[in-house]
Amino acid sequence: MDKIIKAGICSYGMSGSIFHAPFIHVHPGFSFSAVVERSKHTAQERYPDVKVYASVEEMLQDASLDLIIVNTPNYTHYDYTKAALNAGKNVIVEKPFTVHNSEGQELIELAASKNLLLTVYHNRRYDGDFKIVKQVIQSGDLGEVLEAEIHYDRYREELSYKKHKEAALPGTGALYDLGSHLVDQALMLFGLPESVWADIRIIRKDSLVDDYFELVLFYANLRVRLKSNYIVREPLPSYQFHGRKGSFIKTKADMQETMLQQGLMPGAPGWGVEAIGEWGLLHTEKDGQVIKQYLPTPKGNYLDFYDDVYNALTKGTPNPVLPSDGLNVIKIIETAFESSKSGRVIPFKK
Template sequence: MPAEATMPTLSAQGDAREPLRVGLVGYGYAGKTFHAPLIAATPGLDFACVASSDAAKVHADWPQVDVVADAQALIARDDIDLVAIATPNDTHAPLASAALRAGKHVVVDKPFALDSGEARALIALARERERLLSVFHNRRWDSDFLGVRQAIADGRVGRVAHFESHLDRYRPAVRARWREGAGRGAGLWFDLGPHLIDQALQLFGQPKRVQANFARQRAGALSEDWAHVVLDYRDGLRVILHAGMLVAGGSPRFVVHGERGSLVKHEPDRQEAQLKAGLTPGADGWGADPDAMRFHDGSGAVRDIPTPPGDQRRYYIGIERAVRGLGPNPVTAEQALAVMNVLETAQRSARESRSLPLPALAPG
């Protein structure tokens, strides 16, 4: 199992330092729901500007924040230190490239890019310009994942043989939005697959082989809305990554079977729901998860294990420290490239209807 990444503390990072001014490109679902409130709640960051075509929408939530209509205008501003990109997937790479060339540190929402070639070019550019480049894999700080990871690390289930991770939704009507359209970077696998893959790689490292099956299950679907991917590891470990849009209930978030027992986590982390409801990150109850994990031991006994709270603020707290040279990048571009490698291999596997070896990532 890979070593756990250093977890930054939540204390303020010193009042003497000037805050890093952050510009957010995009104020759709990801920008409004996740990035804006998390940036605003992070000590040492100043949520300064948004690039959006709907200034009224932004100012209804953040009246003090500047709004510009054009992403390039935001990127060109001398008073912006960090650019967070929360736009449609096919714009991630060109916008990140423009921001790096303008001398900005960059956070890119997942997926990193549309393919590994774009991702590698961004990594090379960030190194050339000596700027931080990170990808918003915020689900590393979800309560459900933190609880399951701790239970595995503690040896509670013993050697893991079977692991299931589900991100299911019940949205039977196809909506008119780019995520559900027919363009490049659309579809459920590009939307939720990066979360599923990143968590699996954090737990188990790189698999040997990938086998994927995608489908369009809803009437009028323009891109895949069902994904089932199996990652093959050594010693017989099988990791199942699953997402669907016609799941009204009954599917647990995680299932782990091992030599000492089984662990089931039914309900997902609640931070997304809390953010949608307007709860400020860090407020009372933030990240709390009353849904305990259930552990079934070899004797047939069942007991509950409390789930630790989640806290996606830790991502941007890590970013603030990393930009200042006080800590590691919480999600490196190289880690995000590894996610892209699995994402692409699964696409090929689904097209060719066969299991494929995972290509080795070249060092450097």
């Protein structure tokens, strides 16, 4: 690589240790140079050369850093991203982009004014299961898609040990957390809707944040349902698409997160390979013949996101996740909360 991008990570919790540090470490174009850990030095146990800072503010003063990964609690995304941009750093900000769309718009304008890269870590675009879904939709094998449903369900009655995820703070709850993935995927497949309806609830005992939601995105001839429920012991297929010619049904089965939690590094044998039993079912008609077949899932690989970021920084290729995409996700979420509170279908303001 002609240039090494020196990166700093704002937190070394699950996001930092699982979804960012391993990919920065193995990518030849990046150096995992800095991390914020206020009391522990666990990052250095695995990455001895990384420099540890006690605060984000202290790390931003490191003039050698080219890129900052903002992966702190959701309500801090705006402040830390703004500070990083003002420090002259390119930024990857975890989803959700911001809590409010006005914050996101300000950050987009700030990054543009400083000619810095600002991108949002919507990594689920790089899941194998979503890759095959996108491939099927774009192939036209289903004909005009009339109904779509995407789930992200869990069975987790107990509250998370991560206190910031269960506190009644701006940007907490299932819709901001898991819903960001579902909304982004729906917009990637079908674009912006005409209107939004939502039912957002709290169903776990003692929970202070939403842990159930159903959104319906209304298009001219299409309805897209996005659902998440923390009390689902036996989940339905995560992807269900029905068109005039056929249907496609698929589980959510990308293996990368599991492999990372096992301590494996990106590129390990079998990386991102999905079991045959998880392949999606295509039931359609081609040339007068009814076809019912399971389609192999492409390999998932979040390293491709970092490839795309590297190329955008060094070669001027397109930003892999435009901040405007992240902003549209926030606009949908804000519209959904308005709908759930009022009990009405709300027109989406594009």
